[in-house]
Amino acid sequence: MLFDQAVLAGQFLSGSYDSLHVHRENATFAGISVLISAVAAVLQRWPGRGPWWPILACLGLFGLIGLQIVLGFSRAISLHIPLGVAIILLATALAVWAWRHR
Template sequence: MSSTNPLPGPRGWIVWSLRVTATVHLAGVLAQAALAGLFVTGDVDLLTWHRDNGGVTHSVLYLQLVASILLWRPGRGPGWPALAGLGLVVLETGQVVFGQSRILALHFPLGMAIFGLSAVFTAWTWLAFRRAA
């Protein structure tokens, strides 16, 4: 009896779409932290950059969610990345609302949580499915 999985794993383009979108999203999140730090130190012009980068980063997260769904269906991969992507969408939507409302007591720690979760998710995309890519 063969010990191999009878179902093929996710196709390489699905894995790569998830890796690329997760990596670009993580880079955007890192840029958000850098821009916020520079804004807080007195460069008020960077608040506009922070806002604009946040919009782009949030948009990339929706692409990451689509890639996560494709990994699950039709890719026959795990479903938890789609749920994690949806969770990040919810968290980042709250992040945008808190930032626009200037509720910094929630905006700052939520940004740190989003960075940590995004970093773990991105690392997982590069460590998992090594043969599929």
């Protein structure tokens, strides 16, 4: 969903104005997905005895997505686009860690 945000934004900037609505809706679903990931991180910690930092990472990512939504609605594109790239990179790093963690 986060990668799709970049694709949808690119489509919008290329003139496909319907993509903006899908971009907005997808942002909501991305935020919900990150909250579900936070629940999974809590379950990994208790009772799974996993590390605690993925909980904070997911909550931090959720906060960044919230900020991203605010920046998008305020049309602060000079901050919105780089933050979107950072969110995608952070989420990718978290996903790679999750799939490699034993």
